[in-house]
Amino acid sequence: MxxxxxxxxxxxxxxxxxxxxxxxxxxxxxxxxxxxxxxxxxxxxxxxxxxxxxxxxxxxxxxxxxxxxxxxxxxxxxxxxxxxxxxxxxxxxxxxxxxxxxxxxGTSDPVYAIWAKGKTDGLLAGQSGFLCENRKRLLFPSQDEAKVKIKDIRNLCLNTSPAAEYQCVDYPLEYASDRRMHLETLRELDMAPSFSPDKFEVKSQAYGNTGGGCMVGTVQFHLPELDKSVWVNCNDECVTVTSADYIWNDDHSESWERYDDVLLYQAGFDDVLPDDVEPWLPMIKKALEYTIDQETTYSKGRAFSLPTAWLPESIRKNADPEYLAWLQTEGKEAQVVCGGRIEIEKDYPQSGQSTFGMIVPS
CATH class of the missing domain: 3.40.50.10400 (Hypothetical protein PA1492)
Structure with a gap:
């Protein structure tokens, strides 16, 4: 004894x-x-x-x-x-x-936590503590779950100077402490973008039904300055940018169960203007171009509705500027059909005229 x-x-x-x-x-x-x-x-x-x-x-x-x-x-x-x-x-x-x-x-099962330590050359230098979210210390029943969380945090960083370093530790062991570092603060620092919006490479594309008739287009973009990929997912209502392919889950990481941990940006096309979404705008426009082409081809006649401000340049350049201005004044969305053409509404004052790149409904 x-x-x-x-x-x-x-x-x-x-x-x-x-x-x-x-x-x-x-x-x-x-x-x-x-x-x-x-x-x-x-x-x-x-x-x-x-x-x-x-x-x-x-x-x-x-x-x-x-x-x-x-x-x-x-x-x-x-x-x-x-x-x-x-x-x-x-x-x-x-x-x-x-x-x-x-x-x-109450339990003798092993418990694991994440010890965060501010980078010596960053704004949080000298700070360290258990990682917390919503003011609650994050604890995990396994090392694997803690390591997945660390991976997701690192993948959300959009600059070359992460705010902190992370380590999975047995809880509490030698790290026993009431010191804390808050994930909300770390994310605010890490998600300040420092890459060029126009520097990206298209790595893969996918389009299909995610269930319940929801058709989504996904484009994987590689950001060479950060050496990481992001996935832009869109339909005719909204767009999300994520740090993992949570929709198609080709890597079998079950990232759909961690949506909040892989989400970089989300917005409805009716809620924001393109000028408000930098640095994602060039990638969103590229993903929209792909999604519109796929959906109008797949749906065989069904139009893709989109606010005129969000039209990709490849479609806008062949459209009648006066008609697009009329749509915007009337608060109407452009109806894009197969081939990237825009369908002219019957109540348009000049609906009897045909313009290259546009189509008059019969």
């Missing part, structure tokens, strides 16, 4: 922390070991608010620590008193084991 020195936070919410310390001791006892918890014993005799008595308690605790087989750090936060005990245990060569609050309060 080992003698285990139990260290856990005490100051602050003393009632709550005392109850947690009791559970930590029972956790050690259930493993078949004897325990010593100075913050459960000495406050019964000494006044922690009295500096002399507090120091006497610390000194006696240290004396006992020297005789222990192991220091057990319990909980998700390292207090100043616990840090002093850790430092002494290291000096004495006493093994240190970290146990999370989750393990003590």
């Amino acid at each position: 080992k003698l285990i020195y139990v260290a856990s936070p005490y100051a602050g919410d003393i009632e709550k922390n005392t109850e947690f310390a009791r559970k930590a001791c029972r956790y050690v006892m259930n493993e078949g070991h004897a325990f010593f918890a100075p913050h459960l014993l000495y406050p019964q005799l000494l006044n922690d608010a009295n500096p002399d008595e507090r120091q006497a308690g610390l000194d006696m605790g240290i004396t006992v620590l020297e005789k222990c087989d192991e220091l057990r750090c319990c909980g998700d936060r390292i207090s100043s008193g616990m840090q002093a005990e850790i430092d002494l245990a290291k000096q004495l060569g006493i093994p240190i084991r970290y146990v999370s609050e989750e393990q003590i309060l």
Whole structure:
């Protein structure tokens, strides 16, 4: 039977922390070991608010620590008193084991977290902590899940200077800390684009029914300046830009289950103007050109509706500017049919006239 020195936070919410310390001791006892918890014993005799008595308690605790087989750090936060005990245990060569609050309060299953550390040459230099999202620490039941999250975070970076480095760690182990880094802040820094909008290569194209009759065109673009790919997905209503092919899932990464983690941009064509979507505009126009060609060919007569501002240049250049201006004034969408031609509406004042690249309905 080992003698285990139990260290856990005490100051602050003393009632709550005392109850947690009791559970930590029972956790050690259930493993078949004897325990010593100075913050459960000495406050019964000494006044922690009295500096002399507090120091006497610390000194006696240290004396006992020297005789222990192991220091057990319990909980998700390292207090100043616990840090002093850790430092002494290291000096004495006493093994240190970290146990999370989750393990003590109900589960002994392994728990993993992501430790984020600001890049030394970035805005977050010197900062580090457990990665949090929506102010909640991210914990994972397996290393693989944590590593997928790290991969998704890195893939969302749109510049050559990521804000932080990430590491999957056993939780809490030597990283036990109440320090945090917030994913929202990191994303804001990482998603500031620093690539040239016109520098891209088309790597693949796909068009089809995603289910329920929703036809979508997807174009994979490689960004050489970042050495990564993005996928632009569009139909006649909206566009999404993602860091993974979540629609067709050719890489079998199940990225559709992590949509928020792979989403770079999304917008409805009725909600935004092209000038508002840099640096994605050239790629969106290219993906629209492909999608319109595929859908008008596939649908055999069905028009592709789109606000005139979003028409690709290959279609716009063959259209009548006056008709496009009329559509915009009337708040109407252009109806693009097979061959990239625009169908003229019957209520257009000049609907009886045919123009190259446009078609008058019979």
